[in-house]
Amino acid sequence: MKSPSASFNIRDFSLFYGTTPALQQISMEIPRQQVTALIGPSGCGKTSLLRALNRMNELVESSHHQGEIELDGQAIYSAQVDVAELRRRVGMVFQKPHPFPKSIYENVVFGLRVQGIQKKRLLDEVVEWALQAAALWDEVKDRLDRSALELSGGQQQRLVIARALAVRPQVLLMDEPASSLDPLSTFKIEELIHQLKADYTLVIVTHNMQQAARVADRTAFLDQGCLIEYDDTNQIFTNPRQQETEDYITGRYG
């Protein structure tokens, strides 16, 4: 049911809102089947960079970009790219879970129904598989027809992860996926991130540096739209090369 994961190559990528630059000539590679964290002070461009990876930035009318981002060697901003298909391959989970006001089952199969898939047996299979993959199956298997809005915040977040996984993405982008959750739900999401990287490429924006240190293999530190440092997470947190990175992770700035 899964698709093989994928890697990004970001080359000289700049993003503007109107004439104001939000990202300036970012170049970095995001490896497959690893967790890459984007950290940095508020307004430094983390979410803009994340949204650039599946062209969600284009939903902001005033935005435009320069440079290129490749997904497995394919230029994602090329005119030939089907944006809906790109967003299927590169799924996204937001800070606050937004389940649809429908049953748990219908939330998971939503994307498949949009694709026109109707076979009940196939949908049933995907629901079980995606909820298992999102570590929610055991908690909801006896009430799949109940409203998703009855779930706790942490369960809702795992449900929207299941919904994202159901359309078989290669990449999951996560924008502060645990920031609205209590410590136990946060722990469950972090555990889930660990498990998912066996099959998916994950990119996560987080304000929580302990979280980046716990879940990420690679960490990128951004400031004022620039990529200041990008390295193995361990290196960033124990022996950063740049003074700005050190100031940020030690709490002297940001």
Ligand SMILES: Nc1ncnc2c1ncn2[C@@H]1O[C@H](COP(=O)(O)OP(=O)(O)OP(=O)(O)O)[C@@H](O)[C@H]1O
């Ligand atoms: N839709 C938009 N229109 C205009 N400017 C925007 C828009 N979205 C973001 N910006 C600006 O782009 C810059 C980067 O914003 P972005 O949200 O990417 O930063 P961030 O690092 O994710 O911030 P935070 O940690 O506060 O969420 C900021 O100066 C912000 O004001």
